[in-house]
Amino acid sequence: MMYSRIVxxxxxxxxxxxxxxxxxxMVDTSDEWIRTRTGIAERRIAADNQMASDLALNASREAMEAAGVTAADIxxxxxxxxxPDVIFPSTACILQDKLGAKGCPVFDVQAVCSGFIYALATADMFIRAGKCRTALVVGTEIYSRILDWTDRTTCVLFGDGAGAVILTRSDQPGVLSSHLHADGSHSKILAVPGSICGGKVQGTPFVTMEGNTVFKFAIKVLEEVVYEALAENNLQVSDIDWLIPHQANIRIIVSTARKLGISMEKVVVTLDRQGNTSAASIPLALDAAVRDGRIKSGQHVLLEGVGGGFTWGSVLIRW
Structure with missing residues (x-):
């Protein structure tokens, strides 16, 4: 049987x-207010001349070096x-050109904070179907450009960054299963409800959010999607070595872990130093845990995310 593994x-x-x-x-807030309600102490902001593809390029090169692959292998x-850098072409096309990777299929995935989960699941399916051998999967965001910096309920939450992984074909299990969901009836709860028409922005080009509703929904579906992954693989909660959740809010992370009965010692948290980096948050946290040696061969690593749409999902990996 064919599998994909993160290398x-x-x-x-x-x-x-x-x-x-x-x-x-900058805004009517305080360090104490932000820390106690979100768990965030600081976040990164992209330079004016940086685009999402530039952040992705740096993360991709680091992942490629760790995997020992070149652009020709992808x-x-x-x-x-x-x-994205622009409305079109896709950021993936722009990244492909910057990497010098010629001819292979490339595309963007838009599932907001669940984006990396969706992208990883899609790449896994390509590999399992025999359609590719080596895939580059990236989450990259510059949220600082879609924030209203006078709105203290949203501008304190987000940051910029990129994370990447290299997936390759293997006869040994790596990605065990993926579970994707969406419910568009909740689309207005967390959104950037703006569009471009005739060269002008219509609607609101900034993040809008119903915080309490998002909080309740996130905890519910994150718990459900963990149990879904465990049931699919005949595993128990105790079999999870590392839980890597989307880094949105420390209260959501702690509440989810508590409901699952998972110790916070087994949860990877980078939120305090990076804020919510949307589609980049899970690969950023994964990379941190891999590089500091927490994640070891043979361990079960569960990735989970929820984002605007609403979208949510999980990917269970045997490292």
Whole structure:
């Protein structure tokens, strides 16, 4: 049987750090208010001349180096992003050109904060179907450009960054299963309800959110999608070695872990230093845990995310 395995991870964070104390001078908030409600202390902000593809390029090169592959080896690129460089071409096409990877299929996935889960699941299916051998999967975001910096309920939450993985074909299990869901009836709860018509923006080009509704929905579906993955693979909660959730809010992460009966010692958290980086948050956290040695061969790693749409999903991996 054919499987896909992650053989390299990489990440990139912009140089500029925006702390909670910096935000105190920009909007009516405080370090204590942000920390207690979100768990965030600082986030990264892309430079004016950086695009999502630039962040993705740095993360991709790091993942490729870790995997020992070159651009010539890559035969599929999937980029998860809510903040593409331009309307079109896709950010994946732009990244492909910057990497010098010629001819392979490339495309973007737009599932907001669940984007990396969707992209990873799609790449796994390509490999299992025998359609490619080596895939580059990237989550990259520049949320700082779609935030209203006078709205303290949203501008304190998000940051910029990119994470990437290299997937290759294997006869040994790696990605065990993926589980994807969506419910468009909740599309207005978390959105950027703007569009372009005649060269002008119509609607609101900034993130809008019903915080309490998002919180309740996220905890519910994140718990469900974990149990779905475990049932598919005849595993118990105790079999999970590492839970890597989307880094949205520490209260959501802690509440989900508590409902599942998972110790926070087995949960990877990067939220405090990076904020919510949407589609980039899961690969960024994964890379951090791989590089510091927490994740070891043979362990079960469960990735889970929920985002605007609403979309949600999980991917269970045997490392």
């Amino acid at each position: 390299g991870t990489g990440s990139y964070l912009p140089e500029k750090i925006l702390t909670n104390h910096d935000l105190e001078r 035969d599929l690129i999937i980029v998860a992003t809510t903040t």
